[in-house]
Structures are given as C-alpha cells and as structure tokens.
Amino acid sequence: xxxxxxxxxxxxxxxxxxxxxxxxxxxxxxxxxxxxxxxxxxxxxxxxxxxxxxxxxxxxxxxxxxxxxxxxxxxxxxxxxxxxxxxxxxxxxxxxxxxxxxxxxxxxxxxxxxxxxxxxxxxxxxxxxxxxxxxxxxxxxxxxxxxxxxxxxxxxxxxxxxxxxxxxxxxxxxxxxxxxxxxxxxxxxxxxxxxxxxxxxxxxxxxxxxxxxxxxxxxxxxxxxxxxxxxxxxxxxxxxxxxxxxxxxxxxxxxxxxxxxxxxxxxxxxx
Numbered sequence: 598x599x600x601x602x603x604x605x606x607x608x609x610x611x612x613x614x615x616x617x618x619x620x621x622x623x624x625x626x627x628x629x630x631x632x633x634x635x636x637x638x639x640x641x642x643x644x645x646x647x648x649x650x651x652x653x654x655x656x657x658x659x660x661x662x663x664x665x666x667x668x669x670x671x672x673x674x675x676x677x678x679x680x681x682x683x684x685x686x687x688x689x690x691x692x693x694x695x696x697x698x699x700x701x702x703x704x705x706x707x708x709x710x711x712x713x714x715x716x717x718x719x720x721x722x723x724x725x726x727x728x729x730x731x732x733x734x735x736x737x738x739x740x741x742x743x744x745x746x747x748x749x750x751x752x753x754x755x756x757x758x759x760x761x762x763x764x765x766x767x768x769x770x771x772x773x774x775x776x777x778x779x780x781x782x783x784x785x786x787x788x789x790x791x792x793x794x795x796x797x798x799x800x801x802x803x804x805x806x807x808x809x810x811x812x813x814x815x816x817x818x819x820x821x822x823x824x825x826x827x828x829x830x831x832x833x834x835x836x837x838x839x840x841x842x843x844x845x846x847x848x849x850x851x852x853x854x855x856x857x858x859x860x861x862x863x864x865x866x867x868x
Contacts, residue, residue, distance in 0.1 A: 603729045606661075606680065606706040606714040610820075611727065613656050614718035617649040617686055617702045621693065622720040624648070629694060643694060646670050649686035653704065657682055664706075669816045681707045685816040688717075689792035698722065703794040705819030715820030717794045726798040726824050734801050734827035746828040749803040751851025752785075757806040759848075759856065760788040760796045764812040773811060776865045783859065793845075797821025800847055801828035807848035807856045811865060818845055833857060835866050 629643055650670040657666060665676030668684045682704065687693055689700030698721035706714040713730040724738035726746065734746040761777060763770045781787055788805065790796055794817065796808045801824045808825075818840055822832050831853035834844045844866040846857045860866075 600713075600729070600731075602680075602708070603713050603732070606708075607716070607727065607729050609657065609660050610682075610704040610706060610714050610716040611725070613653045613684075614702045614704045614716040614725065616656065617652050617704075618718040618720040618725075620652055621645055621649055621687060621700075621702065625693070643687070643690060645693070646687045646690055649702065650684065653682075653684050653686055653702075667815060669814065679709050683707060683712075683816050683819040685794065685820075688794040688817060689790075692791045697791070699790045699792050699795055701792050701794045701798075703816065703820040705816075705823065707819070712819050712823045715823035717798050717820050717824060719795055719798070724798075726801065726821075728820075728824040728827035730823065730827070732827070734824045736798070736802060746798075746801040746824070747803065748801060748825075748829040748849045749806060751849040752806055754783060754852065754855050754859070755785065757784045757848075757852055757856070758786055758788065759784050759807040759809070760790060760799070760805050761808065762789060762791065762793055762796070762810040762813075766812075769812060772867065773865070776860070776863045779863045780859065793817040794821040797825045797847055800830055800849075801825045807846070807852050809844065809846045809856065809860055809865060811844050812842060813840070813845050814842065822847065835861055 650668050654672045663678040665681035666672045666674045685703040688703050693700040701717050701719045704716045715728050717726045726736045728734040735743050763773050799805045825847045830847050832847040834841045848856050
C-alpha cells in the first residue's frame with residue numbers, strides 16, 4: 598500500500614473492528630436484552646450494538662478527532678478532515694441475539710465521499726476481511742498467514758450460488774420472497790445468511806457467485822462493497838446505478854450483468 602493516509606485509516610479500522618468484535622464475542626450476556634426496535638418489531642437493537650458503537654466511535658475520536666462518523670446506532674458527526682467513517686457495530690443483530698455465528702463488525706472510511714478502506718471482522722468465524730482502494734482485498738483466518746481474496750470464475754447463471762437478504766418490514770419482505778421465488782428456478786441455489794457484510798466478503802472469498810438485497814443502508818454496504826470490488830467483483834444497483842437502498846447487486850464479472858438484468862425485470866427494487 599503506497600498511500601500513507603489509507604494505511605493509517607486501515608490501521609484504525611482494523612483496531613476498531615477487532616476490539617468491537619472481541620467485546621461482542623466475549624461480553625455477550627446470557628440474558629441479552631432487546632433494548633429497542635427500529636423499522637419493525639423484528640428489527641432490533643441490543644445493548645451490545647450500542648456498546649460496540651460507543652467503543653468504535655471513542656477509538657476514532659481519540660485517534661482521528663477531526664473525522665466525521667456515520668453509525669447505524671445513531672453516531673453522526675460531520676468532521677472537517679474530508680474523511681468520514683461509516684460503521685455498523687453489529688451486522689446480523691438477530692443472528693447475534695439467537696446465538697448464531699453469522700454476524701460481523703463493519704468499519705469503512707470514506708475520503709471525499711469515496712470509500713477507501715473497509716474492514717469486516719467476523720469473530721465467530723475467527724476471520725477478518727480488509728481492503729484499501731487499489732490495493733486488493735485480503736483476509737486472515739484459520740489458515741496460515743494473510744490470504745489475498747479473489748472471486749470465483751464466473752459461472753453460467755443456472756450454475757450460480759446467489760445470496761440475498763430480507764427486509765424487516767413484512768410487506769417488503771413478502772415481495773422479496775416473490776422475487777426470490779422467480780430467481781430460484783434459474784440459478785443453482787439461494788442462500789440467506791443474515792449479514793450483508795459477510796455475504797459481500799463471502800463473494801470476495803469465492804464462497805458465493807452473487808449477492809443482492811433491497812433496503813440496505815450505507816453502513817451495511819460500505820466496507821463489504823469495497824472488499825468485494827477489490828477481489829474482482831462488480832457491484833451496482835439497478836442498471837446504470839450505484840448500489841443503494843433501492844437495490845444492491847454484487848457478483849463475479851461475467852455473472853453481474855445477467856443477474857442485475859434479471860433482478861430488474863423481476864422488480865427486485867420495488868416494494
């Protein structure tokens with residue numbers, strides 16, 4: 598990595614994700630409580646989401662006090678440095694609440710509006726994924742040393758393993774199930790893991806061929822989107838658009854366009 602600012606931001610993101618992941622893994626109480634709901638009764642916030650975000654924002658404020666912050670649990674400061682942190686302290690909260698392992702801490706840094714650093718820590722997998730703009734995507738895990746992430750070769754659509762997620766609002770979720778029903782006969786199979794950040798990293802790691810979802814926020818996408826792109830994936834929204842809350846699509850290069858086109862025709866972007 599040649600950009601000294603990106604190297605500094607990556608170091609901060611790694612420390613923040615690691616420390617928050619350790620807090621969530623080691624500090625999860627047996628009687629974990631739901632402290633609030635967001636868009637619906639199943640869109641929950643736990644005491645641990647809030648504690649993890651407080652840890653991350655405190656570390657950033659200490660290390661880089663002039664930066665802005667956007668966090669899922671309410672952190673929002675403008676900053677004056679041109680750098681903004683986009684953080685999801687616990688992506689996959691329902692999985693975490695139920696004791697399922699597919700959850701992660703996602704920390705990304707934007708410079709002048711462009712994501713330049715992303716780190717996703719998945720403590721129950723003992724894996725961490727990271728990328729800096731133009732420097733590739735990398736992961737550490739149970740294997741020895743650091744591994745460069747590279748997407749799988751692109752399969753035909755009917756041999757593609759595609760992951761998705763479902764919205765917390767019942768009406769939207771019902772429509773998403775209809776879209777998935779249209780997609781299932783046309784692909785190898787569908788997966789639903791429960792963490793957008795991990796799905797994007799699994800695409801980068803060659804464990805998936807594609808991923809799509811409606812209703813994502815910037816903190817759901819920021820780090821994982823960069824990691825997937827640096828591993829060779831293409832990402833976008835509806836044809837000609839960037840990933841957004843309307844639709845996010847990520848896939849290997851040969852699969853991206855047919856998957857995006859199919860999702861657009863199926864109305865995946867519509868409630």
